[in-house]
Amino acid sequence: MAHQAHPYHMVDPSPWPLTGAVAALLMTSGLAIWFHFHSTILMLLGTVLLVLTICQWWRDVVREGTFQGHHTPPAQKGLRYGMILFITSEVLFFAGFFWAFYHSSLAPTPELGGFWPPAGITPLDPFEVPLLNTAVLLASGVTVTWAHHSIMEGDRKQAIHSLTLTILLGGYFTFLQALEYYEAPFTIADGVYGATFFVATGFHGLHVIIGSTFLAVCLHRQIRHHFTSTHHFGFEAAAWYWHFVDVVWLFLYISIYWWGS
């Protein structure tokens, strides 16, 4: 088999980092072209290339780990570090938006009326749909933990059921939030309130969609018997990400929806 005397994974040459970089370039420059010249072709091309890169890169990771056995304990440890570092970077990403919110809301300027919520803004009632959304995400945190324990205990049926339930709850959150967005009495253009509200909750919603997709991929892999009771890091990474999304929502709810109302 291998001629290496170490347990690490020296990855074979791959085109996906390059196609991913090209996709990022096309998407960003395409965004600028759309803004100035009303043409979306470059941006759409970049998005298509991004999706193709994502599917094929992670398909290769599954092939290398599950089908070829390259994910030895030290290799898996590296993947764990990687996921933790990535989630940490995402925490810092959201920290910026919370900073922006608190900057404007702790010392509201005279233009806003000197108070928060600013003059003319009717905030959403935190004890209506936002509270339901909180319950939905907390419940999904329970079901994903249930799924993890099912996998560790070797219970296939419960693992599939609880993981499916987690994804359904994530979808329900997204559906409810979309309705809220549609019905909200204020928009992103409504001063600093609208800007901080929709940018923070908008990026959170995007992360819910990403997390739900990650969990859906795990469900597909679980059905296809990829995971063993002791080696299922893809699922653990998805669960970590999902808990992160849940925690960000809790901060959003407390800060923007509740304190900010």
Added chain:
Amino acid sequence: MLNSLQAVGPVKGGPVKYVFICCVSGIPTDEEQATGLEKIIMETMKEGKDPYNMLKPKSYSGTKEDPNIVPSITNRRIVAVSVSEEDNTAIVWFWIHEGEAQRCPSCGSYYKLVHYDLPH
């Protein structure tokens, strides 16, 4: 939900048989499903061996009778000693070749190369 089925056979033109290969409730174990290097490492570690150098090197007293054993897949290996003498602030690096035990150039501890083959 189907439990995991494994095809067994066919036996001389007879029908292909299927047997359950998982534990009763359906999720495979690494025992059943690990493959490649992960499987090799899992199996050799069960025998107490560490051919892929995942663990810290064993420490020996380093005397001529009890030299530090340096496993190698060829006929020489670099050794790096971090605390060759008590107050060392740098790592001491040296080659060890097959044959008699050789000594660390700084502290004089004995090191002996022992050849081994990688499991395939």
